[in-house]
Amino acid sequence: MSILYHELREIESSKARELVRKVLEKNSGNVSKTARILAISRNTVRRARDGSLEDLSRRPHHSPTKTEHSLEELIVKLPAPRGGASLTQLKKAA
Numbered sequence: 001m002s003i004l005y006h007e008l009r010e011i012e013s014s015k016a017r018e019l020v021r022k023v024l025e026k027n028s029g030n031v032s033k034t035a036r037i038l039a040i041s042r043n044t045v046r047r048a049r050d051g052s053l054e055d056l057s058r059r060p061h062h063s064p065t066k067t068e069h070s071l072e073e074l075i076v077k078l079p080a081p082r083g084g085a086s087l088t089q090l091k092k093a094a
Contacts, residue, residue, distance in 0.1 A: 005038045013055050020048035 009016040024034045024045060031049070035042045067075075074090060 005040050005044075014053040017048040017051070017053050020045055024049055 005016055005019065008019060020034065020038065020040075023037055024031070027033045027037070031042050031045045035045045038045075071090065074093065078090070078093070
């Protein structure tokens with residue numbers, strides 16, 4: 001092959017998955033042979049075979065330790081102290 005799977009993956013992930021599916025189809029669904037040809041893991045072949053062509057979001061569903069919005073605004077508004085401010089000092093200033 002003229003372009004490696006990993007190079008194509010960096011350019012466009014959906015095209016890389018299409019490539020895996022085409023090679024898999026040519027090999028009659030043989031996951032091991034497809035993985036060997038493309039120099040990728042069998043799990044990668046299975047993910048390309050079973051998953052969608054689009055990447056899933058890596059954004060977390062929730063952020064329990066996220067800084068409170070009011071505190072975040074306060075930090076942005078305050079001038080940067082020379083020695084740095086601790087979280088408790090910033091909360092007292094609010």
